[in-house]
Amino acid sequence: IRRPPRSTPKPSSAASDVYKRQLLMLSMVFAALIMSGFVKSLDEEIDFRLMLLGRFVFSLPILYLFGWYVRGKDLLKIVAKKTLFARVTIGLVGICLWFSALQTANFGQVTALTQSSAVFVALFAPMFLSEKIGVWRISAITAGLIGILLITNPFSGAMTLGVYLALASGINGAILSIILRKLGNSDQPVSVAIWHNSMGAIVFGLSICFVMPELPVLKLNLILILIIIGIAGSCLQLSFTYAFKYGEAIVLAPIRYLSVPGAIIAGFIIWYEIPTYLEVIGSFITISSCIVIAWRELIKKN
Numbered sequence: 001i002r003r004p005p006r007s008t009p010k011p012s013s014a015a016s017d018v019y020k021r022q023l024l025m026l027s028m029v030f031a032a033l034i035m036s037g038f039v040k041s042l043d044e045e046i047d048f049r050l051m052l053l054g055r056f057v058f059s060l061p062i063l064y065l066f067g068w069y070v071r072g073k074d075l076l077k078i079v080a081k082k083t084l085f086a087r088v089t090i091g092l093v094g095i096c097l098w099f100s101a102l103q104t105a106n107f108g109q110v111t112a113l114t115q116s117s118a119v120f121v122a123l124f125a126p127m128f129l130s131e132k133i134g135v136w137r138i139s140a141i142t143a144g145l146i147g148i149l150l151i152t153n154p155f156s157g158a159m160t161l162g163v164y165l166a167l168a169s170g171i172n173g174a175i176l177s178i179i180l181r182k183l184g185n186s187d188q189p190v191s192v193a194i195w196h197n198s199m200g201a202i203v204f205g206l207s208i209c210f211v212m213p214e215l216p217v218l219k220l221n222l223i224l225i226l227i228i229i230g231i232a233g234s235c236l237q238l239s240f241t242y243a244f245k246y247g248e249a250i251v252l253a254p255i256r257y258l259s260v261p262g263a264i265i266a267g268f269i270i271w272y273e274i275p276t277y278l279e280v281i282g283s284f285i286t287i288s289s290c291i292v293i294a295w296r297e298l299i300k301k302n
Helices: 013-041 048-057 060-074 081-102 107-114 117-128 135-152 161-184 189-210 220-246 249-256 259-271 277-301
Strands: none
Touching (some): 013 081, 013 220, 048 220, 060 189, 081 189, 107 135, 107 161, 117 135, 117 161, 117 277, 135 161, 135 277, 161 189, 189 220
16 A cells, blocks of 8 residues: 655644734834834924824825725724724824824833833723732732833933823823723724824824924925834734734734834934933833733633
C-alpha cells in the first residue's frame, strides 16, 4: 500500500489570526507615533481648531471607503444612538486634550500618561460596569497609580500644563474605553468611527466659520502634514478597533505599549528631550500594571 506523500504542516488558522491581530496592533502603534509626532512638530501659532479640522477631514475618505466595503449601504447604521453621542462627545474632548498636551509637554511623557488609561479603566469599571474587583486588580491599580505619580514627577516642582492635560487625556481615554465596550455589543466599529470623525469635522469646521482664526499661509508642507495626520488617524482607529475586537488583550497589550519607549526614543532624537529617571521608572511600572490588568481580564474570561 502506497502512503500518500507527507505534506508540510501549515500554520493553523488560529495562529494566523493571532499574527494578523498583532500586525494590526503594530500598525496602530506606528500610526499613533506618526500622527502625534507630526502634531508636535506643527508650529504652535497655528490655530488649534485648524489642526483638528485637518485631522478629521482627511481621515474621512479612508473611513468611508472601508465602511462601504464592510457594510455597504448600512455604513452609517447605528443602534445605540445615545451611547454613540456619549462616544463622540468624550472622543472630541479627548483628542483636544491629547493634541494640546503634545504641544506643551515632552513627547515620551505625554505618550506614557495617555497610555495609562488601562489603569483608570480597571479603577472605573466596578463603578460603571458592575465588575468585581479582586486582590490582583487592586494591586495592579495601586502600582499603576504610583507609576503615574512618578511619570508626572511632582517632586521636581515642574508640573506643566501639558502634564495635567496628558493625565486628563488618560482618564478621558479610560471613560471612552468603557463606552466603546458597550457600543461594541450593538454596533460595528467602522460605523462608530465614521460618525465620530464626521462629527469632528462638522464641529471644528463650524467653530472656524463662527470665529474665524488668523489663517496661516497654506504652504504645501503644511497641507501635506495635515493630510498625513488625517490618514494616520484613520489607520489608528481602524487598526486599534479591529485588533481588540478580534484579539485577546493579553496578546496585544505588550505590542500596544511599545509606543511608550518609541515615543521616548523619538523625543530624544528629534526634540532632544531627556526623560528623568523617575519618568522612566514610572513608565515601566505603569506599563507593567496595564499588562497585568490585561492578563487578569483574559484569565477571568476563560
